[in-house]
Amino acid sequence: NGGKYNEPYTYYYVLDHDGNVILDNRSNDSSQVISSESATIMHKLLRNVIYGRGGTAHRAQISGWELFGKTGTTDENRDSWFIGGSPYAVAGIWTGYETPTAMSDNDSRNSLTLWKEVMVRYLEGKEPKSFEFDSNVISATYCEVTGKLASASCTETATGWYVRGNMPGR
Secondary structure, eight states: OTTTTEEEOOOOOOOOSSSSSEEEEETTEEEEOHHHHHHHHHHHHHHHHHSTTTTTTGGGOOTOOOOOOOOOOOOGGOOEEEEEOOOOOOEEEEOOOOOOOOHHHHHHHHHHHHHHHHHHHTTOOOOOOOOOOTTTEEEEETTTTTBBOOOOOOSSSEEEEEETTOOOOO
């Protein structure tokens, strides 16, 4: 959302039996907490978790939707979580045990599976919507060995996202 903070809420609005609005979150004000450029770059990085080569959450892909996310586990695989979002909402799922117990690899993927099930149902019937990105952020190919912009001699490259005018050297 361009680096803006919106206080979280669990409902848009609530109506009483006569159709009168009794609780309303539709006009919550937001405040800029990080730059729009930083938010765009972070989104592009978190998108790679789902769509990038080697991404740890490729199974979170939902056909027709642009998503971002972050997986996580704790030491000894005792907790697993996935937090991801669409243009409509962000949701997080934690899995683990009240008394910390190591989980199998299949158990540690449960948070991702549950997140996808919730989001598929939540997004069902919604109009496709895109994220808005800062036009001052551009992509460039960088060398994975040096971290600098790729030259012809670099064989291991990837795409990075940069604020225009703040590019790494060659």
